[in-house]
Amino acid sequence: MTLGRIMLEIRGVSKTFATEKGETVQALAGIDLTVAEQEFVCILGPSGCGKTTLLRIIAGLDRPTTGEILVEGDAVTAPSPKMAMIFQEYSLYPWRTVLDNIAFGLEVRGMERAERYSIVGRYLKLVGLEGFSGSYPYELSGGMRQRIAVARALAIEPAVLLMDEPFGALDAQTRNLMQRELLEIHNKTKKTILFVTHSVDEAVFLADRIVVLTTRPGRIREIIPVQDGRPRERTSPEFVQVRRHVLDLITEK
């Protein structure tokens, strides 16, 4: 399905951490991956296999031990405005209102208040939280918070969205709802999305391609394209078949 222009290239990335005791932990080993424009890629793997590490390296928050990352052909060495990351844990600023949380990226760019609030308004609407602009994060449910984190990331108009298990802390119903909304946003904004999860269901429901990693050090075990059109039906035979294939991949040792 790599039909579009190349947006992101991961070239031979590996990462070794030095722990406090002086030992080394290899988190990633030789990851190669090319992601096309507008593509939705899910990264799936067991806990501790290096998913977060990979996403952080792509975002420019960590440096790879070997290899490099290219976004639209440019090497990434520091956080870049072309990419925005949504973290696993809640990451909103609790002392800022919803409005000012979403406006953060625009504010640090020196955009004027009136202008940034009008932009923020658009994204608030996109994530369906128009009425909550004056609320504080602690007044909102987990699902609403992650929607705001998505709006905050989108507001700086990045080309790539990096999402690290954003729905991991949500309950099943909310999670399903958020998945559907994310697909809608993807459809409207045409972003390239890299989405980390360890839920097989989630990956099969969302992805154009699923990248399955091995246990630590994480390597690419297999890349599974999901041909099924959208919206997907979780009980359709196609869905169940891909799901079974991925499940088999991760349960066999």
Added chain:
Amino acid sequence: MTLGRIMLEIRGVSKTFATEKGETVQALAGIDLTVAEQEFVCILGPSGCGKTTLLRIIAGLDRPTTGEILVEGDAVTAPSPKMAMIFQEYSLYPWRTVLDNIAFGLEVRGMERAERYSIVGRYLKLVGLEGFSGSYPYELSGGMRQRIAVARALAIEPAVLLMDEPFGALDAQTRNLMQRELLEIHNKTKKTILFVTHSVDEAVFLADRIVVLTTRPGRIREIIPVQDGRPRERTSPEFVQVRRHVLDLITEK
């Protein structure tokens, strides 16, 4: 499947909380349920529907606003040695070793050290953590901790195990593993188990009967017997069929 002797009866239980602001919140409304000896019942429902509240009332930690609970025919008004509860959040005592955590219930009964350690040894083995008796909880993974919580509950030899989303904080793989182990323990110890979850998959995989609650105030929407024998195959047609039925129940509004 209510073949055995009646172990637990929930009779017309409802619960209304008074909040700090003086408002009232009705969490449960008229719950009736009878559970047989050795039965494995899963309670499924959306977040905030009162699952935890129900379990706490059964355990004798809260008093119902109306209705009553009977265990082996006796009314429950306070925590009773016939039941043990495993909590949603990690609940081990971090200042005690694994051994002394499991021994807690025996210790407060005044059992001698030698005797209680020999009993604890048995349960450590049952949950497959023989080598960890001297470890502290913070040295263990989430899955190991919940296994110890199970051993601690089992050590007092209750007739009923009450489990409140015990695997909610675990990752998918560990969760699957724990589910299989729990079934094994159920098989070996023949306990009656009430298991709260909001994962449809989990409920279908574990339960003899699934009790689906409505949104708040929680009422019983439907009780679904699962006839499928064990071990169950998550991709078998029977499994998928029950799963779809339950999913339909909770997604329709």
Added chain:
Amino acid sequence: MRRFIPILLPLCILAGWEIAAIAINNAFFLPRLESVLDVLLNPLQDRLGSGSLFSNAILSVERVVLGFLLAAAIAIPLGIGMGRSSVLNAFFDATIQLFRPIPPLAWVPLALAWFKIGLTSILFIIFLGAFFPILLNTIEGVRGVKQTWVEVAATLGADERQILAKVIVPGAAPIIWTGLRVGFGIAWMCVVAAEMLPGASNGLGYLMIYAFNFGQVQVIIAGMIVIGLIGLAFDALFKWVERSRFRWRGLER
């Protein structure tokens, strides 16, 4: 009924005091309640040629506020630096640890030599009282700022200065505020020591010590009560700001 519980003990103390004062009948041991009330209820009357209770209290408050602001102005920037940079921390830490346990009172002789008589040495003593709690809390607060908050800001394009101003400082603010509250409390407690310095010829502390020379125990007790009440009022003020401005901290997550 319950509403009266808080005033029970104070009433008992007052009653016990009066009974004891009458029984003992020794103004040096325990002056009568009335004689203390007389001082408290005539706050504008001159005492021993040293000004009134009220004017001395105002002076003491002014001095403490000044010394406290000075301490905050140095401790907060230093604490932010030490919290962010391990080199700065290593540079200052040992020295600070050594100076911290030295009571402000012990500095009186040197304060006198170095800062001469007058406001400066009084401020120095008060400064010493407030400095360390503010510094230590600032360091702790800055270290406690979630790494995720900082990384979100980095991915959204904030530079070092913006991260400091928009993430570190507001994120650490609740803990810094606690430090300010504790620091003010200790500064306030140092006022008696500070006003013992030669050249201080007014202030609550001075008034109390001077009254001691003439055996005016009722003035001493009135002074203690005023110190207690003012301390209580400031503490309440700090707590009120804490509740209204930093409510997010308690409610977070």
Added chain:
Amino acid sequence: MRRFIPILLPLCILAGWEIAAIAINNAFFLPRLESVLDVLLNPLQDRLGSGSLFSNAILSVERVVLGFLLAAAIAIPLGIGMGRSSVLNAFFDATIQLFRPIPPLAWVPLALAWFKIGLTSILFIIFLGAFFPILLNTIEGVRGVKQTWVEVAATLGADERQILAKVIVPGAAPIIWTGLRVGFGIAWMCVVAAEMLPGASNGLGYLMIYAFNFGQVQVIIAGMIVIGLIGLAFDALFKWVERSRFRWRGLER
């Protein structure tokens, strides 16, 4: 290289001191480093007929330890009571809040009248310094004990007394310990004020004040250094226990 950073500032201070002392050439303002070292390096030599630095330090430590233990013996049980019972809390809270801001030094006149000259009034002043931090931390620690821990114990059959001894106290222990550490620190800082009492004719505080009477500034500075070092040593001791006994607190979850 980095290892030397901590000693840089102390070295600068010492060098600056010596240069300033030579330049100013006034032992009242700043005695020469050597003269202070001479006092510190002859800790067993009698000073001004008031005993040696060492013997006075021992005396001060004994007094502080005694006053501190007394404070702990009252504050911990009271704090547990107040933390557990809202009635007890309401009964004591207002009074404690009023007494808390009154500096120990301000109690000197009353201490003298009530507890007579001698050890008792010295202990009273030290007691006042240690009491409030221990009390407030105990209350906080007890309130912070996870409700789940208590409920687990209840379901496992523990009675009120056992819950107190086996859950509340060990669960609150780390915070109580912090209170003890802070309380000891303040008690130690009160030793100068306490030993200013008439009738105290030894102890570090006395030695310093006495030295002040005769312009022996080098003895005062030596005393301050000894106070700082002893304070540091006790703080380190408390922290060491904290790290070894209450390690679980930092690592929990």
Added chain:
Amino acid sequence: TTTQPSGPTVGLLNAKGTGAMPTLLATGQIDGYIAWQPFAEVAPVAHIGKVVTYSQNLPPASRWKNHPCCVLTAREDILAANPGIVDSLAVVTILSTQYLNTHPNESAELVADWLAGKGNFTYGNISVSSVEVLDRAFPTVKFTNEPSEDWQSGQLEFVYALRELKVMTGSLQNSTESQVRSLLFDTSVYGRAKQQIDAKQFTTPPAVQRQLGIGYLMSDHDASLFIAVKKWQYFNDTYGIALKPRDPTQSRPDLADLIVNGKTVATFKLVAGDAGPALMQLSSIDTVQFAYVGNPPAMAAIDKGTPVKILMALNTEGSGLVVSLNSPANDWDTFAQWAKDRAAAGKPLVIAVPSKGSIQDILLRYALEESNIGVKEV
């Protein structure tokens, strides 16, 4: 002053100032105290004790008549650089001393205003005006300035006593009598000031620009300073030389101008201290250039090399030995007998002194030794 292991003893308690003395006596923790005025007088007015004897009546008989007490000190550098200012201040002090000797009642009232705002002291249901206290205290102090030969040799006694207490560690520790004299005194100032007064001709010294400081104690011993400031108008009108307070409404002014022949020649900050040592420290760091202090702190400071000189006396006598109301003592002899009886009964007296090495401490030690009573520090 040496402790006698056998024989009767009295316990001396270091009360660290006078503050605690009334409380200690009123709560039965001490049997008496010796203190400077007006604090000796607090006991009788509060009905907690009586004065058995004033310091000049302590044994050996007539030895302590006119015993030295508070002195005026000046830094050597100001003596060298602005001798005229020093002379003028000495003139003001001497004139003021003369005034308070001739107007004792008015002076007592002014001092009461300075020390206590003329306010009342309240002890239970007794309420006494501070004026009354000062009226009682005033006659027990002798105000005199002359640094006479007698007075100087009296001072030397204190040097020896301080040596015995082992608190002399510097230049006064081993020096000869003449060395001690030249280290301690500069009596020429008194001579010049007296000349001006006798000639009724007051020299206007060159003005000093920087603000100077005078340290003093809260005691009627330093009344000459208080009277000089409070009665500045009188001195200015009569002699053309005065210390004019900046704010005359203050009961305790803290800033005053020295005016000579209508010209302001210096401005002084007036710094009150609880005790002499802090004032001498302030002298040593040049924060105050003049100090009205007791002689032991001045001596201890000079011993440590502080560049100050004692210029003249401010008062002699003026301390009192106070005992509890139920004591059988009425004078020194009955006091000594009481001390012996109590020692024999195994309950030796405890007497509080303002601090070890203070005038009062030294006087009491000598007196007890004279009566064959040992001392024990408690």
